């Protein structure tokens with residue numbers, strides 16, 4: 001039923017049967033009308049409140065739960081050093097010291113540092129439940145993590161996928177991608193100068209089959225959690241990082257051969273020696 005009609009019927013019933021009748025109606029009395037904002041984000045925000053979704057036709061088929069992990073079975077694999085459990089920087093000092101860093105020294109990152117950053121972002125911290133370093137709605141973990149490696153010791157330049165279960169890297173593309181990532185990020189040159197650029201993508205169906213309309217909210221929130229873990233871990237390791245949200249989506253997706261629909265890039269975090 002369209003909202004205008006709902007309000008009209010609600011008003012009519014309250015006139016006929018008194019307010020008590022209206023309170024007993026099966027839909028929320030305070031149901032707002034379809035928001036008039038041109039801003040699609042605000043419309044989505046309103047629409048995705050529980051019980052507010054309106055469909056022209058039948059509700060969508062939200063599908064079934066897809067595999068929990070993505071793998072590239074034929075990709076060359078690189079094992080990462082086990083993460084250290086401590087850093088020399090105290091937690092509140094890292095909070096205080098974190099700043100977005102956009103200039104990096106021409107010194108390679110070590111594989112151990114890269115492994116530490118990846119683990120802080122998405123590592124399994126509670127193996128019995130396969131729970132990870134950053135929280136996830138329903139522990140469904142829709143975010144995939146990629147590392148565009150420009151300058152890491154003992155690691156060929158290229159794009160890698162983080163294999164969470166094995167704490168390993170799977171090589172997706174070989175080669176120097178620094179010019180491509182800068183171009184994809186609206187020409188922001190520091191992305192090509194960073195030692196590594198992390199790309200966070202979402203496989204929406206991992207969350208959608210359960211949380212339906214709330215999915216898009218949740219995946220963005222989760223990307224934020226993971227990006228903050230990366231930034232704070234970089235600071236604690238004496239490195240620098242900068243989150244980047246300004247990019248051409250299609251170019252960034254193409255860089256990793258993501259279809260941009262079932263899986264789409266959401267966020268970049270540049271990191272390196274400062």
Ligand SMILES: Cc1cc2nc3c(=O)[nH]c(=O)nc-3n(C[C@H](O)[C@H](O)[C@H](O)COP(=O)(O)O)c2cc1C
Nearest residue numbers: 098099100101102185188190242243244245246247
């Ligand atoms: C969602 C988001 C997107 C951002 N995108 C960019 C970006 O495209 N380029 C950039 O240089 N910084 C970007 N930043 C970093 C902000 O400019 C930075 O966080 C802000 O200036 C505050 O500085 P601080 O991080 O040092 O505290 C982004 C930050 C956030 C949270």
